[in-house]
Amino acid sequence: MKNNPVYCALDVPEIDAASRLAQQMGANVGGLKIGMELFYARGRAGYEQIARFGQDIFLDLKLHDIPNTVAAAVRALVPLTPAYLNVHAAGGAAMMAAAAHAAHAAAHEAALPPPKLLAVTVLTSLSDADLNDIGVRGTPHDQVLRLAALAAENGMDGVVCSSEEVALLRREMGAKFKLIVPGIRPAGADQHDQKRVMTPEAAMAAGADILVVGRAITQNPDPGRAAKEIADSLGLNA
Numbered sequence: 001m002k003n004n005p006v007y008c009a010l011d012v013p014e015i016d017a018a019s020r021l022a023q024q025m026g027a028n029v030g031g032l033k034i035g036m037e038l039f040y041a042r043g044r045a046g047y048e049q050i051a052r053f054g055q056d057i058f059l060d061l062k063l064h065d066i067p068n069t070v071a072a073a074v075r076a077l078v079p080l081t082p083a084y085l086n087v088h089a090a091g092g093a094a095m096m097a098a099a100a101h102a103a104h105a106a107a108h109e110a111a112l113p114p115p116k117l118l119a120v121t122v123l124t125s126l127s128d129a130d131l132n133d134i135g136v137r138g139t140p141h142d143q144v145l146r147l148a149a150l151a152a153e154n155g156m157d158g159v160v161c162s163s164e165e166v167a168l169l170r171r172e173m174g175a176k177f178k179l180i181v182p183g184i185r186p187a188g189a190d191q192h193d194q195k196r197v198m199t200p201e202a203a204m205a206a207g208a209d210i211l212v213v214g215r216a217i218t219q220n221p222d223p224g225r226a227a228k229e230i231a232d233s234l235g236l237n238a
C-alpha cells in the first residue's frame, strides 16, 4: 500500500475508547493524533498505551510559552517519539527556534528520531473580527502566510492549515514544507461544527501531506470501515 496520509484524531478522554479506535484503524490510517483532551486526561501512560499499536503519532499540544519553557516541554516530550509535535507560531521566532533546537538536541542525546515540528498559524475558529479584536490587522490569509514564512525560517517542518489555505501555502512555501490539513470530510458526510471542509481527494490534490480526520471516522458506527473507505477513495488499497 502507498503511504497513507490520513491521521485519525482520537478526540476522546477515555483511554479504553481511544485504544479501541486505534485498534480498529489497523492499516487503514497512516497515523493517530493525540490532542490535549486525551493527553491532559491520561498523560504519558495514556500516550504509551496508544503508541503500542505501532502507528505514527501526531502529538497535538500546541505549545505556546516563553522560549525556555517551550524548549523544556519539547525535551520532555521527545522520549515519547511522536512523529509530529506542534507549537503556536504566534509564540514568535525565538520560541520556534528554541523548540526546533531542543527537539534535535534531545533526540540526538537519546539516540532517538526527532519529531517533525509543526506550527499552528491562525486557529480556524478565529474570524476576521476576532483577529481584529486581538490586534491583528489584515486578513487571516495574510496572517497565515506571514506566520508560515516565520515558521519556515525558524526551524519548523511545516504548518497545520485549513483546507482554504493549502493550495496557496503549497505554492508559496515549496514542495518540502509539510502541510497538515484538518476539517476533512468524505463527500456527503456530516460537517459538524467545521465551517469549511474538503474531501480527502480534493485536499490531497491541493497539496496536503497529512489529512487529520476525526469525527468522520470516530463517530461512524464502524470506524474501521470508515477509515478504509477514505483510504479507498485515495486509491491506497488498489
Ligand code: C5P
Pocket (backbone or CB within 6 Å): 009, 011, 035, 123, 124, 125, 160, 161, 162, 182, 183, 184, 192, 194, 212, 213, 214, 215, 216
Ligand atoms: O472531527 P473533526 O474531523 O472535525 O476533527 C478535526 C481535528 O482537527 C480535531 O482534533 C481538531 O481539534 C483539529 N483541528 C481542527 N482545526 C484546526 C486545527 C486542528 O479541526 N485548525
